Amino acid sequence: MLAYVGLGSNLGDRAGYLLAALSRLSRLPKTRLRRLSPVYETAPVGPPQPFYLNLVAELDTGLGPRELLQALLEVEKALGRERKERWGPRTIDLDLLLYGDLVLEEEGLQVPHPRLHERAFVLVPLVDLLPEGRHPTLGVRFAELLAALDASGVSPLVL
Template sequence: MERAYIGLGSNLAEPAEQLRQALASLAQLPATRLVSVSSLYVSDSLLPGQPRYTNAVAALDTDLQALALLDALQAIELGQGRERHERWGPRTLDLDILLFGNRQIDEPRLRVPHSQMHLRAFVLYPLAEIAADLQLPDGSPLSTLLAACPFEGLERLTP
């Protein structure tokens, strides 16, 4: 089994409830076990004028291949009303594969580690909450990324 870390985000239609529903769906994926979930965090949108986001990170152990997991995540998003009209628009649910084992994947549909995770406190802090000693596939510790990404603008909601 591979350990996969999934970033969850929502800023529409009761975001905290959207994440709870997504976590229930993640727990039901075939050949997959939901291992742990971070607290929920709220942050401002990266783009002005959008509602605030609620985010979390989940750890999964899975026998699914990376692209099969991506397909399953996109099916969960679609089932919760995700519409893909614009890349950075508001959304009911966004599920991203942040890490997939120690693999580095660069395919047209999937890039792992997630290309922007090192810049996003709303990803790094929830990830550190459930995997404090994590090493990235390039060998760098998660703590190094945290040191360069301040907690500012995040609000932790629930354990």
């Protein structure tokens, strides 16, 4: 199953945390890291805090959605993620954005991600990977959802 994971970091060595998370994702059982979007520097949502580095990873996985979410949470924990403040700064943030075309709403797990369509910092890199992709519940192309948002706080990272 193709799954899409949003990665973000805004504390410490942001690029280092993203690379460490990608390395761990590439070693998940029954999972292959297929493609990555470009990396973007993005303005934070929520309280004042440092800018983020964000990207989206495409995974080909045999893990179920709950298993994959659990693996993402374990990677966050291993990389020092502390959940102190909603939308607060973090070493690493991993969000399960899409799991094929699955629509799922369970306690602690919603697919597609419930705020996917509201966030330019997710949609910009997702459109890089899925230029013709459609939101599974809204039926609207991701590019159209992005066009309706202010993406001025999302800048390609030039290394």
